[in-house]
Structures are given as structure tokens and as C-alpha cells.
Amino acid sequence: MRERGFRAFWLLCGLPAMLVLTMLLALDTGATTVHLRDLWHCATGAQGQAAHLVLWGIRGPRIAMACLTGAALAVAGTIMQGLFRNPLADPGLAGVSSAAALATACVIVLGGAWQWVTGLGMWAIPCAGIAGSFAGMGLLYFFATRGGVTSITAMLLAGVAFGAFSGALTGILIFRADDTALRDLTFWTMGSFSGATWSGVGLLVPFLLVAGGLAIHLATPLNVMLLNEHNAQLMGYPVERIKSLSMLAVACATGPTVSLVGAIGFVGVVVPHLVRLMVGPDHRVVLPASAILGATLLTGADTMARTLASPAEIPVGIVTALLGTPAFVWLLARSHRTGVS
Template sequence: MMRLPLPWLITLSGGLLALLLVGSLATGPLALSLGESLRALLAGQESGIEAHKILIVQEIRLPRTLLCIAVGGMLGLCGAVMQGLFRNPLADPGIIGVSGGAALGAALAIVLLAPLGQQLQSLLGIGLLPLFAFLGGALTTTLVYLLGSREGGSSVTVMLLAGVAITAFSFAVIGLLTYLADDQMLRDLSLWQLGTLAAGKPADVALSLAALALLLLLFMRDAGPLNALLLGESEARHLGVNVQALKRRLILLTAVGVGVAVAVAGMIGFVGLVVPHLVRLLTGPNHVRLLPLSALVGAALLLGADMLARTLLAPAELPVGIITALLGAPFFIWLLIKSRRTL
């Protein structure tokens, strides 16, 4: 397969993302043309555009669109890093248990601490759900890393198994909390577990965009060591890579990225699995190309999925996690079939 130069690929991916961004601003219960959405986005107080259109585009659709870009970019980027670290195209960002821990933290906030969450929101402007989701993911990652640590280094295999076990335990506790929840709590918990981008606040958008920029910068610094790691840990050590420090750094940074994504948008699956593998098919395994393109394609994929979620059952809205699962599950099955001889 012919592979285009990296600047061309970034330009094409960025152009697609820009088109989807404009389309997202025009998509919703109130249909707007692309021209109207752009004018409303750039409009001032005396632009002649109806005030309600300016409000819808600037205060509702733009924050949601930017949140889509940030969360999709983080999931795609973290998925590429995890697949490189585990040297397995079937790995995804939740493989170290951070998604399960974040889900458990959010469930505790919804079912057991709802009154406290309202007080915290009014006092500090911070919702208890995203705070507990992030803390749950961070604590899970710390526990997984401690379980996988041993004298002289750490074991990725033990971390993987610990992540699976902790994820299973987390969802068992979530099942118990679901049994104890009332109707409103149960609805909130269900919607959050399916993933939603509708409630993104300016603080969530700013945090997510900042996290995406920081992660991309830090991960790109490790693109060369990740390429060396693809040859095997022994070979990477011979090439001068501190493998243990690299694994520790990548796992902790991935936990930050996935924790932030889950905290602001809920459980959104398959983006971190599908996107890096798709990009790898187009560009090869070089992480200098793979990482930025995974961020761009992840943002575009989640933005497209969110547009489908808003339009398929309009004026009702589907959780975006359902759309990503419907798109990602067949791809995952195809990937399993393709890889069955080597698994």
C-alpha cells in the first residue's frame, strides 16, 4: 500500500476534522446550513444573525464540538500508546483498568454522594461525578502499577492481569450500586455509562483540550523509544532505552488521559482500539506518524459518531457510546478473525 508523506496525511486528516467541525455546529434539533453556522460562530452583537442561533452555536454546539475533539483525540492517542507498549493491536486504553476505576468512582458519586455533589458544585464549581471518576481512575492505575512492580522493574503482563481483575471487581460493585439506586440515579448512571457529550461545561472543555495538548507533546518525545520497544524489550535496552522508566511513564500518562476523558464524557468504547489500528494500516508502525494521526482520526471519528447520535433519532438523542460500539464492535470482530492465527 502506498503511504503518503506525513505532512499530506496530517493535512488530509486536519481537513476532514475541520469539515466535521463545521458540520457539527450545523447539526442538531434546529437545522442550520453550514453558512449559517459559520456566521453564527463568528457573529458579534450587531451581525444581523438571530440571537437564538448565535446562542445555540456559541454556547451549546461549540463547547460540545470541542469536547468531542479533545476526548476523541485523547482516546485515539492513548490507544496508540497502549498498543505500542503491549506490542498488541488488540490493546486499548482501558486495558490497565483505568476505565473500570473511573466508572466505579462515578457510580459512587451518583448513587451515594448526590447531595454532597450539589453542595460541591455550588461552592467550587466542580462536579462530584467528574472529580470522583478521575480519582477512581488514578487510584486504579496506582494499584495496578504497584501490583505489577517488582524488584528490578515492572511486569506488563502482571499489570494487564491486574487491570482485568480490577475492572471485573469495579463492574461488580457498579452492579450492586445499580441495584441500590433509585429511578433518577439509575437513569443518570445508565446515561453516563453509555457515554455522553451533551453536558460538557467550559471547564471540562478547557481541561480536556489542555490534557490533549500536553499528552501529545509528552508522547511525541517518546515516539523513538516506542519504536525501539516494538523490536522487543531486550533490543530496546541494547539501543539505550530505559524500558522500565518508559513503561512507568507511558502507563501513568495514559491513565491521566483516559481518566480525564472518562471523567468529562463517560464510558466511550472502541475509539482507542479502532483508531490506532486503522491509522497503522495506512501509515505503518512508526510512532512519529502514528501518534499525531491517531489523535486527529480519533477526534474526527468521535465527532462523526456524535453527529450520528444527534440525528439518527432526532429530536431525541442517542448516547454516543452506543454509536461507537456499533461502529467498533464489527471492526473488532474482523480484527480478531484476521489475527486468530497469531493469538
């Protein structure tokens, strides 16, 4: 127990330092030669306009968006794994991300015929993704709740069904899309931070603050839920309220990020499990450590995505899939050997 606490202490001290180093490396790396020493000059106005544009207008919001997205997906995955008591669960199981993707695809393919889409302009896709995520969460609860009791098993099965149905509808939209919409939709489904802006970061922050606050509130209840729902009720915890708040946190973390940057896989399932292997199942440690590690890994993956084929750019979803698939297979093999379910 003391050894686990010692490892948790050093992990929570070392991960922020790793995140800072990764962010500095990302700022210093790119197709345009602009170095970290130019940061101060840009802040004081002593550096040229080109360096200021690259560091603060392009790389800055992109790194911020990658950090927030990685943290959000990792926290959502941690909550899902704690709620379902399954270390291989991820936000996609709830169908929330699929609903957000479907709503976003509707706007990309059909939005030209809708007046409200034209009125919202650049905010149409984020708003649609956010609305879709919360609509998906509401439908999931409607089908999984009977007599005021929400079944975790029914929620899991309904989430899988909703995800498959949303994927089918998205496929129909892809089939009827024109060349421009098809290209936009294809690149969106692979995930990218190329369109990140400070206004997009500002839109994401309020939702992530809500998700983070809920995650802090849920840390201890999720520890109790790891036993079973009956024991949690005997200890005085409001089990149904924990379930609803957990799903609300997942929706707040997943929906906005999916709508802004596209579908990015494996972060939500791999990162929490890696942290849990190092420090154990205590969500008071796993949640903040997963957030920081998720931010670090996705920032590093985005740096690789924009430098490996420079000056071209690889969608970050491809990079996370290439890196995440071996890790996921290893986790599956390890779970099979140790009997984890």
C-alpha cells in the same frame, strides 16, 4: 519504504482537512435550523440570540469535547498497543477507565451523603473520575512491580482483574441506586456529549496537553519497545521510565474524558489499528494520525447520535459500539489470518 512515507505524508495532510469538514458539518447539522453562514453574524453580534446560543453555547462546546475525547482515547489506545506490543489492546485493559468509572458511579449514587461532593457541585463527578483513574494507575503499578521492574504481563493481568472488580462494585452501586441516580448512571455508562460546556472543555485541556506532550516524547521509545524490552535496554533506553510515562499518559488521557462524557468504547482499539494498517507501525506517524482520526470519527459519531432520532438523542456510546463492533470483529479476523498477536 518510500511508498509508506508517501502514504504517511498524504494521510497527515488529508486527515486535518477531513476533521475540519466534519466539524463544519457538525456545526451545520442539528434539530434546530442554524446554518454555517450564521457563524460570522454570531461572532459580530449581527445574528439573533437563538442562533448564537445554538452555535456557540450548545454545538460549539459539544464538538470541541467530541474532538478532544476522540483524540485522547485514540492516543491512549496507541500507547497501550505499543506498550503491550499487541494491536488489539485498548485503554480498558489497564483498568484505568474502570477505576474512573467506579469513582464516578460512587459520586452519582452516594454523593448526596458526602459534604465534599456538595461543595464541589458540578465538578464533583469530573474530580472523582480523575482521582479514580490515577488511583487505579497507582494500584496497577503496585501489583505489577517487583524489585523495581514492572512486568508487562502482570500489568495486563492486573488490569483485567481490576476492571472486573471495578465492574462488580459498579454493579452493586447500580443495585442500590434510587431512580434518579440509576437513570443518571445508566445514561452516563452509555456515553454522551449532551452536557458538554466550555468549562468542561477547559478542565480537559490541561490533562490532554500533558498526555500529548508525553506521547510526543514517547514516540521513538515506543518504536524501540516494539522489538522487546531487552533490546531497548541495550540501546540505552530507560525501559521502566518508558512504562511509567506511558501509563501516566494513558491515565491523563482516559480518566478525565471518562469522567466528563462517560464510557465510550472501540475508539481506542480500532482507530490506532486502522492507522497502522495504512502507514505502518512508526509511532511518530501513528500517534498524531490516530489523534486526528479519532477526533474525526467521534465528532461524526456524535453528529449521527443527535440527528438520527432527532429531536431525541441516541447516546454516542451506542453509535460507536454499532460502528465499532463490525470493525473490531474484522480486525480480529484479520489478525487471526495474518498471525498477529
